[in-house]
Amino acid sequence: MTEVLETRTAPADGERPPFAFAGVGAIVAVAAVALFASLGRYGWFGDELYFVSAGRRLAWGYADQGPLVPAIARAMDLLAPGSMVAQRIPAVLATLAAIVLSAQIAREFGGSRGAQVLTAAAYATSPFLLVQGTQLATNTIDTALWVLISWLVLRWVRTRQDALLLAAALVTALDMQVKWLIPFFWVAVAIGVLAFGPRELLRRKALWLGGALVLAVSVPMLLWQAAHGWPQLEMGATVAAEQETIGGRYSWIPLAVASAGLFGGVLLIAGIWALLRWDPLRRFRFLGLVPLVLVLIFVGTNGRPYYAAGCYAALMAAGAVWWTRDAARRRRIGALVLVALSAAIVLWSLPWQAESAIDPVDSELEAGLAIGVYGKFGWNELRDATATAYQRLPRAERERTVLIAHSYWQASALDIERDRYGLPPVYSPNRGFGYFGTPPDSATSVLWIGGDEDELRRMFAVVVPAGRADSRLGFPGITRDVTIWHCERPVRPWSQTWPGLLRLN
Structure with missing residues (x-):
């Protein structure tokens, strides 16, 4: 100086x-x-x-x-x-x-x-x-x-x-x-x-x-x-x-x-x-x-x-x-x-603070204000919970099951480690991920990661909880307090439903 x-x-x-x-x-x-x-x-x-x-x-x-x-x-x-x-x-x-x-x-x-x-x-x-x-x-x-x-x-x-x-x-x-x-x-x-x-x-x-x-x-x-x-x-x-x-x-x-x-x-x-x-x-x-x-x-x-x-x-x-x-x-x-x-x-x-010294947040707003921190935790917990829910399905049902994530972050975390965790194809209607592909009409069984239960019930004949992903420092709704839903028998074929589900928010 x-x-x-x-x-x-x-x-x-x-x-x-x-x-x-x-x-x-x-x-x-x-x-x-x-x-x-x-x-x-x-x-x-x-x-x-x-x-x-x-x-x-x-x-x-x-x-x-x-x-x-x-x-x-x-x-x-x-x-x-x-x-x-x-x-x-x-x-x-x-x-x-x-x-x-x-x-x-x-x-x-x-x-x-x-x-x-x-x-x-x-x-x-x-x-x-x-x-x-x-x-x-x-x-x-x-x-x-x-x-x-x-x-x-x-x-x-x-x-x-x-x-x-x-x-x-x-x-x-x-x-x-x-x-x-x-x-x-x-x-x-x-x-x-x-x-x-x-x-x-x-x-x-x-x-x-x-x-x-x-x-x-x-x-x-x-x-x-x-x-x-x-x-x-x-x-x-x-x-x-x-x-x-x-x-x-x-x-x-x-x-x-x-x-x-x-x-x-x-x-x-x-x-x-x-x-x-x-x-x-x-x-x-x-x-x-x-x-x-x-x-x-x-x-x-x-x-x-x-x-x-x-x-x-x-x-x-x-x-x-x-x-x-x-x-x-x-x-x-x-x-x-x-x-x-x-x-x-x-x-x-800079990210020097030890993870044990970071306090969890209670809302998406709080996490959003410190997104550079809370947007980096919980991916392994999300993958583990999803893989466990998938493996619990009968073998015959797994063959017609796909994953659909509420958020493009969730979908990306699951997608890039899909082979390692033995997961089926991953889709999401959120942001750019929604344009990566449409679930096949043959996918009559879905593990839906996160999302709103009432909305899912309007789309499927059967909706039941199949697992839960949670990380202490996770982002609420993304890697913290996330329900994994097992959804069966979609009301309409995916080729008709998917375009209306795409959202950028």
Whole structure:
């Protein structure tokens, strides 16, 4: 952190300060140790199980995300079958790369080595930006790609090299295979450029050629969505409903700022101000409007607070450059104190706590607020209880029995270990798993994992409890206090019933 003492104003066009190899490298090394040390803690997160299951059914599209993350999960599954740690390595690497790129963005702004170190420190002490690197998730990859795109665009502003716009288009095309959030970034950039310049950006052929490339690469995924009724667009309503349970639009901005961390949040706000008001960053002023436009979009649609987190690196970098604009001793001391406090908070956020010291929760809401913890327990208990219920069935009945899980997490947990536990085919009408296949009409016996008894009685002639899965730290209704129902003689054939059962919530 001695490099924080260095200050320097924005250099002239074409110049860049030296890169802070030692300071940024030290931060990346510490972050790598923290991330790799936590990879084997607890169990699989529910979405990770789903990505492995989806990766074993590779397709051009899925109901709730693009094909890239399932493809990554499949690659790691082939390299190290069944390894939870291997599945998480790409998330760690993406997060570490984003830390380095955040410092490079500060360098593009003309930030000294001190500003670069502060930017990397802010990124690495964010309870969202760093901790998301402990598991494979769409937001982990999406955030890192936003950071890369931001760096390429800002570098173009400085150099006017159109190859950078084509590179940004390639990364955008890749990011479209993760989530459909990156177009909002480009909309916000376009609005900022129209307001503050450089308007030349919108006249560049490379930009429009890149847009055509993004569209062309996205065609297979779009065709899949069209053939299946555009389920990914319906996810917006599902996400909005989920957000209402934690305060909806009123909690969006506080949660979004809090996710940046203590020091990161300070630099975030400082960065927006510096971009809009500070003369040395005038040529990058359009970027100051980007978070404001994204807030309007995501608050208006009731999206998740972390949807805009991909632009945090650039804003933190601008804030760090402004913070180190002179040799004011109080700001240097303040930075050190805030970084230390932020580091303590983020270390506390990592999964260090012993399982025996974690208290169980009593409701889905409580578990949902700490989903990163309670979404990782109880999978073996669920598999054991399901396998026991299945083996208790008469042999002849087992031949016409399938498993149907209420949640796509449950279905994924059972599916990826199906052979090991001797289980029949697994189905679920929930989220993307519902599109993996329809139970055959010959399946007149079902073990239904979880779900509502009254609803099941409307679908089957016979519904009786066949087992129970329970884990002390499990997620209520998923791996804690879950009834396994034996259902017989469906009222209608599955080919007719299944389309009406599909749900994204």
